[in-house]
Amino acid sequence: MAKASQGEHRTVAVILAGGSGQRMGLSTPKQLLKIAGKTILEHTLGVFEEASDIDEILVLMNPGFLQDAAECVRKAGCTKVTAVLPGGTSRNATTQLALDALADHPGETTSVLFHDAVRPLLSQRIIHDCVTALREHRAVDVAIPSADTIIQVEDGVIVDVPRRSNLRRGQTPQGFRLATIRAAYEKAWRDEAFEATDDCSVVLRYLPGTPIHVVPGDEHNMKVTAPVDMFVADKLFQLASSDAPDLSEEEYAEALAGKTMVVFGASQGIGAAVSELARKYGARVFGYSRGATRTHVERPDDVAGALAQAYAATGRVDHVVNTAGVLRIGRLDTISSEAVEEALRVNYLAPIHIARAAFPYLAKTGGRLLLYTSSSYTRGRADYSLYSSAKAATVNLTQALADEWSADGVRINCINPERTSTPMRTAAFGQEPPHTLLSAGQVARTSLNVLLSDLTGQVIDVRREDPLAGVRAG
Numbered sequence: 001m002a003k004a005s006q007g008e009h010r011t012v013a014v015i016l017a018g019g020s021g022q023r024m025g026l027s028t029p030k031q032l033l034k035i036a037g038k039t040i041l042e043h044t045l046g047v048f049e050e051a052s053d054i055d056e057i058l059v060l061m062n063p064g065f066l067q068d069a070a071e072c073v074r075k076a077g078c079t080k081v082t083a084v085l086p087g088g089t090s091r092n093a094t095t096q097l098a099l100d101a102l103a104d105h106p107g108e109t110t111s112v113l114f115h116d117a118v119r120p121l122l123s124q125r126i127i128h129d130c131v132t133a134l135r136e137h138r139a140v141d142v143a144i145p146s147a148d149t150i151i152q153v154e155d156g157v158i159v160d161v162p163r164r165s166n167l168r169r170g171q172t173p174q175g176f177r178l179a180t181i182r183a184a185y186e187k188a189w190r191d192e193a194f195e196a197t198d199d200c201s202v203v204l205r206y207l208p209g210t211p212i213h214v215v216p217g218d219e220h221n222m223k224v225t226a227p228v229d230m231f232v233a234d235k236l237f238q239l240a241s242s243d244a245p246d247l248s249e250e251e252y253a254e255a256l257a258g259k260t261m262v263v264f265g266a267s268q269g270i271g272a273a274v275s276e277l278a279r280k281y282g283a284r285v286f287g288y289s290r291g292a293t294r295t296h297v298e299r300p301d302d303v304a305g306a307l308a309q310a311y312a313a314t315g316r317v318d319h320v321v322n323t324a325g326v327l328r329i330g331r332l333d334t335i336s337s338e339a340v341e342e343a344l345r346v347n348y349l350a351p352i353h354i355a356r357a358a359f360p361y362l363a364k365t366g367g368r369l370l371l372y373t374s375s376s377y378t379r380g381r382a383d384y385s386l387y388s389s390a391k392a393a394t395v396n397l398t399q400a401l402a403d404e405w406s407a408d409g410v411r412i413n414c415i416n417p418e419r420t421s422t423p424m425r426t427a428a429f430g431q432e433p434p435h436t437l438l439s440a441g442q443v444a445r446t447s448l449n450v451l452l453s454d455l456t457g458q459v460i461d462v463r464r465e466d467p468l469a470g471v472r473a474g
Helices: 040-050 063-076 091-101 124-133 178-188 199-206 227-239 249-256 269-280 300-314 337-365 385-408 423-429 440-451 469-473
Strands: 010-017 056-061 081-086 110-116 139-145 152-154 157-160 168-177 213-216 260-264 284-288 319-322 368-372 411-417 459-462
Touching: 010 040, 010 091, 040 056, 040 063, 040 124, 056 063, 056 091, 063 081, 081 091, 091 110, 091 178, 091 199, 110 124, 110 178, 124 139, 124 168, 124 213, 139 199, 168 178, 168 199, 178 199, 260 269, 260 300, 260 337, 269 284, 269 319, 269 440, 284 300, 300 337, 319 337, 319 440, 337 368, 337 385, 368 385, 368 440, 385 411, 411 440, 440 459
Parallel strands: 010 056, 010 110, 056 081, 139 213, 260 284, 260 319, 319 368, 368 411, 411 459
Antiparallel strands: 110 168, 139 168, 152 157
16 A cells, blocks of 8 residues: 655545445445446546546455456556455445555645445536645535425424525545644543544544534535435436647647648538647647548548558557538428438448558557537437437547547547538538627537546536536536
8 A cells, every 4th residue: 555755745646336236125235236338346446546636545345346346447447456354234334344454655745535336427627626625624524505494393294394595415535634633533432322424523522622614515426325326327427528728829739749630521511610720729620521532531442541641641640620510400200212322321430440540550559539519419309309419429439439449549539519600500500690609610619628537438528608607617
């Protein structure tokens, strides 16, 4: 187990996976159930593995399933996990076992985050906010406001209705300076009546002079406890979106100089904007389209030829972008068979052809593939059956290939722009008020951010206004 020196500050994540699954009515612990193709524990481990603020991970598992937990660590590719240990007979006992395992870590220069394994939708923002808060505070909790009125009941009768403005719903992680949580538990175990449902309660009760700072949580940071939670969490994974950090002008130039980018659908709209922006920062861009180069993305030979041409000219392919698409609006029973075939070939088969042909080149460079979906992918809409179903399939393709390609160092993501001012949209809907649409340039900027990030398997929303801006600001 890694040990921090006295001057080096480290943050350890402790994944509490000791649940038995009894509330689910199962013999298997719920953290080993699968959601979105992976066990819940794998998802949770992946979040902390990805977090740059986390130096080390401990897993405290139901003692009868240690081998299963170790296999989850292996599948998740977690290099930060230093131990998989048996949990205790209670939440408090499990926390103490984690503290025992960290006995060699210095108390003042080690922060520890305790997180429920069955909260797999934890965001990087929350982790970062907790770690940052622990630089100033000795204990932090994560909580969200209650949208429901809370009532206090005794013997089936309401005895009090607390003010909702003062109430929060607690989540995890809960974070502490290691010295603080150690001291709280040392006092707690001397109390014969000691019993607590979480670790902040222990600090509140046994170190009453220690303020516990509250970090804003997130409604998506749900705890999978009941069967219905499995369904909700699975849907949230399906619809999850991420953000890519903005780069400076110098960072764009440094990241793209000398790199080769192939853009399909490059003659207009988003494809043209991506090509122009990438060239501005020094990338060698090869643009292909049906109109300008007679390249049909639905033809595997055309796709293979385009990639081979770019590789022959530069000796590498670093980024592949596919913005090509067709939008056919109308009732399915009234659309011609030819139009149906074209829509499926261009909107769904083309991304498959591009992915297959691009992979060998991208595997050599650790490159990126970028696809595009539509807001209609979340639910099929009348008159959009062909388009929305193909875009939903593109999202699933992105998520599946991210897993398939992870060991090869190839990343794939999917951009989900709001309504965007493009020739394709104008042809379908006519002229619309400009202020209601994104510009192709806005989508192109986000596209570059994603291509130059470490994200993979993500759907990245591009919106005129961010509905979560207030939440992210805390």
